[in-house]
Amino acid sequence: xxxxxxxxxxxxxxxxxxxxxxxxxxxxxxxxxxxxxxxxxxxxxxxxxxxxxxxxxxxxxxxxxxxxxxxxxxxxxxxxxxxxxxxxxxxxxxxxxxxxxxxxxxxxxxxxxxxxxxxxxxxxxxxxxxxxxxxxxxxxxxxxxxxxxxxxxxxxxxxxxxxxxxxxxxxxxxxxxxxxxxxxxxxxxxxxxxxxxxxxxxxxxxxxxxxxxxxxxxxxxxxxxxxxxxxxxxxxxxxxxxxxxxxxxxxxxxxxxxxxxxxxxxxxxxxxxxxxxxxxxxxxxxxxxxxxxxxxxxxxxxxxxxxxxxxxxxxxxxxxxxxxxxxxxxxxxxxxxxxxxxxxxxxxxxxxxxxxxxxxxxxxxxxxxxxxxxxxxxxxxxxxxxxxxxxxxxxxxxxxxxxxxxxxxxxxxxxxxxxxxxxxxxxxxxxxxxxxxxxxxxxxxxxxxxxxxxx
Amino acid sequence: xxxxxxxxxxxxxxxxxxxxxxxxxxxxxxxxxxxxxxxxxxxxxxxxxxxxxxxxxxxxxxxxxxxxxxxxxxxxxxxxxxxxxxxxxxxxxxxxxxxxxxxxxxxxxxxxxxxxxxxxxxxxxxxxxxxxxxxxxxxxxxxxxxxxxxxxxxxxxxxxxxxxxxxxxxxxxxxxxxxxxxxxxxxxxxxxxxxxxxxxxxxxxxxxxxxxxxxxxxxxxxxxxxxxxxxxxxxxxxxxxxxxxxxxxxxxxxxxxxxxxxxxxxxxxxxxxxxxxxxxxxxxxxxxxxxxxxxxxxxxxxxxxxxxxxxxxxxxxxxxxxxxxxxxxxxxxxxxxxxxxxxxxxxxxxxxxxxxxxxxxxxxxxxxxxxxxxxxxxxxxxxxxxxxxxxxxxxxxxxxxxxxxxxxxxxxxxxxxxxxxxxxxxxxxxxxxxxxxxxxxxxxxxxxxxxxxxx
Numbered sequence: 001x002x003x004x005x006x007x008x009x010x011x012x013x014x015x016x017x018x019x020x021x022x023x024x025x026x027x028x029x030x031x032x033x034x035x036x037x038x039x040x041x042x043x044x045x046x047x048x049x050x051x052x053x054x055x056x057x058x059x060x061x062x063x064x065x066x067x068x069x070x071x072x073x074x075x076x077x078x079x080x081x082x083x084x085x086x087x088x089x090x091x092x093x094x095x096x097x098x099x100x101x102x103x104x105x106x107x108x109x110x111x112x113x114x115x116x117x118x119x120x121x122x123x124x125x126x127x128x129x130x131x132x133x134x135x136x137x138x139x140x141x142x143x144x145x146x147x148x149x150x151x152x153x154x155x156x157x158x159x160x161x162x163x164x165x166x167x168x169x170x171x172x173x174x175x176x177x178x179x180x181x182x183x184x185x186x187x188x189x190x191x192x193x194x195x196x197x198x199x200x201x202x203x204x205x206x207x208x209x210x211x212x213x214x215x216x217x218x219x220x221x222x223x224x225x226x227x228x229x230x231x232x233x234x235x236x237x238x239x240x241x242x243x244x245x246x247x248x249x250x251x252x253x254x255x256x257x258x259x260x261x262x263x264x265x266x267x268x269x270x271x272x273x274x275x276x277x278x279x280x281x282x283x284x285x286x287x288x289x290x291x292x293x294x295x296x297x298x299x300x301x302x303x304x305x306x307x308x309x310x311x312x313x314x315x316x317x318x319x320x321x322x323x324x325x326x327x328x329x330x331x332x333x334x335x336x337x338x339x340x341x342x343x344x345x346x347x348x349x350x351x352x353x354x355x356x357x358x359x360x361x362x363x364x365x366x367x368x369x370x371x372x373x374x375x376x377x378x379x380x381x382x383x384x385x386x387x388x389x390x391x392x393x394x395x396x397x398x399x400x401x402x403x404x405x406x407x408x409x410x411x412x413x414x415x416x417x418x419x420x421x422x423x424x425x426x427x428x429x430x431x432x433x434x435x436x437x438x439x440x441x442x443x444x445x446x447x448x449x450x451x452x453x454x455x
Numbered sequence: 456x457x458x459x460x461x462x463x464x465x466x467x468x469x470x471x472x473x474x475x476x477x478x479x480x481x482x483x484x485x486x487x488x489x490x491x492x493x494x495x496x497x498x499x500x501x502x503x504x505x506x507x508x509x510x511x512x513x514x515x516x517x518x519x520x521x522x523x524x525x526x527x528x529x530x531x532x533x534x535x536x537x538x539x540x541x542x543x544x545x546x547x548x549x550x551x552x553x554x555x556x557x558x559x560x561x562x563x564x565x566x567x568x569x570x571x572x573x574x575x576x577x578x579x580x581x582x583x584x585x586x587x588x589x590x591x592x593x594x595x596x597x598x599x600x601x602x603x604x605x606x607x608x609x610x611x612x613x614x615x616x617x618x619x620x621x622x623x624x625x626x627x628x629x630x631x632x633x634x635x636x637x638x639x640x641x642x643x644x645x646x647x648x649x650x651x652x653x654x655x656x657x658x659x660x661x662x663x664x665x666x667x668x669x670x671x672x673x674x675x676x677x678x679x680x681x682x683x684x685x686x687x688x689x690x691x692x693x694x695x696x697x698x699x700x701x702x703x704x705x706x707x708x709x710x711x712x713x714x715x716x717x718x719x720x721x722x723x724x725x726x727x728x729x730x731x732x733x734x735x736x737x738x739x740x741x742x743x744x745x746x747x748x749x750x751x752x753x754x755x756x757x758x759x760x761x762x763x764x765x766x767x768x769x770x771x772x773x774x775x776x777x778x779x780x781x782x783x784x785x786x787x788x789x790x791x792x793x794x795x796x797x798x799x800x801x802x803x804x805x806x807x808x809x810x811x812x813x814x815x816x817x818x819x820x821x822x823x824x825x826x827x828x829x830x831x832x833x834x835x836x837x838x839x840x841x842x843x844x845x846x847x848x849x850x851x852x853x854x855x856x857x858x859x860x861x862x863x864x865x866x867x868x869x870x871x872x873x874x875x876x877x878x879x880x881x882x883x884x885x886x887x888x889x890x891x892x893x894x895x896x897x898x899x900x901x902x903x904x905x906x907x908x909x910x
Contacts, residue, residue, distance in 0.1 A: 032766070091767075093765070198670070200768045202768075207733050210884050211883045212883060213852075213853060214755045214781060215651060215653070215851070215852045215854050216748065216852045216877065217748060217852065218748065218755045218783050219738050219739065219747035219753040219783065220727070220747050221731060221737055221738070222737040223756055225759045225778075226691065226755070229683070229685075229687035229756070230687075230688040232680075233681070233684045233687075233688040233689075234688075272675070276663040276664065276676060278676045278677070279808060279810055280808050281675055281808075282806075283674050283676070284674065293673065293674045296674055297674075300673045300681070300772055301678055301681050302772070303761065303765075303771070304759055304760065304761050304762060304764075305760045306756075306759050308546065308548070308758035309758045309777075309779075310485065311487065312546075312610050313485065313610060313657075313779065313816035313817045314757060314882070315609075315653070315781060316883070317755050322764075326669060326770060328669065328670055328674065352735050353734060353735050354733075362768045397668075397672065397674065398670030399770075425665065426671065427666065427668040427769070427770060428665045428666045428668065429665050
């Protein structure tokens with residue numbers, strides 16, 4: 001491995017420059033006006049994989065953004081690994097809270113700032129570069145390698161399930177490696193064995209045919225924004241418990257040993273609160289912060305709007321009000337069942353004074369990977385070699401719905417080897433990724449192919 | 456009067472064209488980007504008053520949009536009338552619900568469509584044109600006439616109180632005439648003797664320093680949008696009663712004879728519901744629709760926003776949430792006291808999980824004018840002559856804070872001689888004003904000067 005390590009060390013500047021090019025493409029999958037950027041971004045990934053020395057590289061059409069596929073299958077007898085990542089990114093608003101523009105990547109204090117730096121362009125790029133290192137130095141990779149890079153992860157991987165079903169043979173592998181999760185903390189390399197699922201919907205209420213003068217009509221008709229506020233308020237009680245009937249029925253209780261393991265991690269509520277800038281933490285009664293975010297389900301309003309939202313004081317009685325509401329789910333909750341329960345509860349809550357429509361915008365299953373799986377063990381050794389520190393086994397509050405699909409549909413377990421940090425501002429302004437983790441991640445990925453080949 | 460009537464009839468086309476020019480100026484006082492339009496619009500009013508033959512016409516500076524003043528004082532011994540109107544208009548969003556652009560006035564089926572057609576450019580213009588008719592035909596007006604046209608009515612008449620205080624002598628008059636209210640219904644000419652007041656504030660909640668990933672952090676911190684929803688929901692009970700302590704303390708109970716008068720008006724809940732397009736009417740228990748909108752106070756959310764409001768499914772835990780909340784007030788509620796009570800209630804409701812700031816955006820007192828005042832009686836005769844129908848005496852749910860200022864600060868009673876209709880869509884898309892009421896209103900105004908001179 002020394003030659004590979006040298007290759008990586010000598011090419012750090014180039015790797016960073018190439019990643020910056022990748023990050024300059026505003027591949028926001030949620031916004032239709034960026035559809036051409038999705039295609040440009042897929043093409044960039046294709047070019048990167050080609051120049052890394054991968055074979056059969058292509059951008060494959062889906063009903064939405066293309067999937068980028070690549071393979072290197074020159075290690076007969078060795079395991080086959082499928083690397084999954086996504087080149088789409090979250091929207092960037094509120095834009096005025098970014099220190100520098102989201103698609104103008106800049107390094108400050110050893111951190112690379114850009115939308116997608118951590119989630120997930122920076123992380124998938126580590127594996128592209130580790131493949132390049134093996135192929136350039138040794139002419140081969142110790143395992144059979146396949147890449148599957150999608151462009152719809154942030155909008156619910158709309159077309160990936162169908163793509164998986166249609167390309168079972170092409171994607172056949174022994175396990176999947178995903179770097180789209182994070183470390184427990186700066187300086188605490190981690191492997192993630194659990195992800196929360198997601199159930200996301202939008203509710204739209206309509207009262208009058210058009211906005212009304214709040215003086216002339218105020219008092220005579222229900223106000224959709226207030227009706228919506230009442231419905232949202234009724235979804236949680238004052239102890240942080242979600243009041244949707246049946247919501248908790250399938251929630252796997254936390255085992256005492258897991259609670260102990262969580263409690264042994266170096267976590268400080270006071271620092272966490274300070275980092276977030278909230279006046280105080282708040283969540284479901286009877287659970288710690290780590291339990292609340294890793295192993296308990298949530299219900300959050302992701303957005304709400306209705307009526308006049310500009311400057312000044314327009315005296316309008318709004319005709320419409322809307323909210324985006326999503327739940328993070330834990331094993332063994334089922335997202336479709338939760339969407340059914342939530343929608344049923346909303347239909348129960350909505351008064352006859354407004355018309356309601358509900359639109360489902362996303363669903364992903366929660367995931368747990370066994371800690372004793374050989375691939376998890378190999379990843380653990382690879383990360384320890386790269387960062388010279390013991391690995392912490394953690395869960396994540398986030399959702400990668402496709403990981404559930406790999407487990408359920410293709411029968412492939414997933415190793416979650418993420419390198420981002422809790423304060424990387426994923427999905428928020430000033431998203432960033434430490435260069436140390438980017439370069440260390442390339443080494444860890446290079447070691448991983450080696451460790452997996454050893455078995 | 457026949458010559459004046461002939462003059463008005465022969466100039467209808469020109470009056471309409473001039474009004475359209477007035478309406479083409481997008482004088483949205485609430486939006487800073489329209490500040491130059493405010494000045495242009497004031498200049499248009501100046502030019503109109505000059506060509507009507509008024510004297511001492513000028514746009515007078517305030518801290519905000521200018522006030523337009525004009526006078527004609529050639530009737531010694533006759534009463535002096537101050538005509539008040541406003542040339543500023545409401546914002547126009549949602550723009551996509553307008554059949555034709557808001558600042559491109561068009562006549563369809565005898566209705567003039569444009570922002571400001573009814574509220575208030577079309578109505579104030581009636582008085583400008585009636586003055587013109589008297590001066591052009593007779594060389595004089597039967598009363599002493601003063602015009603006071605402001606540009607900040609829709610944003611709470613911010614600078615008008617100070618202007619009144621600084622110009623008491625200039626504005627001295629026996630009564631004020633305001634045409635900024637409406638008829639009870641099409642074909643039912645009305646005089647309005649009561650207006651509701653207004654108390655308007657904005658509440659802003661802040662949780663984390665920036666929007667958070669709803670997966671990584673969901674469950675651990677309060678969501679400001681949900682906190683806000685809970686606070687808003689707590690401001691009203693299920694019977695439509697406002698739960699702010701002390702809110703109803705000064706509300707004047709409805710007298711039995713007034714309830715009877717309201718009940719005798721030709722009003723149909725079913726038609727009202729159908730016209731508005733709401734699934735069902737809803738309001739304070741124990742009151743009719745007219746009582747709810749004319750004589751009972753309200754609390755309405757005028758706008759609410761927070762988090763991701765675009766297309767798609769951004770999984771964000773919003774850092775902030777805001778709402779604009781306003782109350783319509785009835786005698787003898789005091790807007791400042793109500794703002795105090797409402798703010799106190801919000802401070803009581805807000806949990807320690809978020810930081811709250813409250814911003815007061817407007818306050819106006821409710822008004823009642825005695826029905827037996829000579830000016831009200833003169834207006835009643837003028838309107839009956841112009842439309843050849845008996846006048847209905849009504850109240851309005853809207854607020855014209857300046858009317859309270861005229862009564863309280865200058866000691867001048869106000870005659871509310873409005874010509875708009877309930878379905879004129881004031882403050883909403885497709886605002887309109889019937890040409891019949893515009894031209895009839897010019898005649899009524901011309902008769903009013905005559906009736907007032909008779910005493």
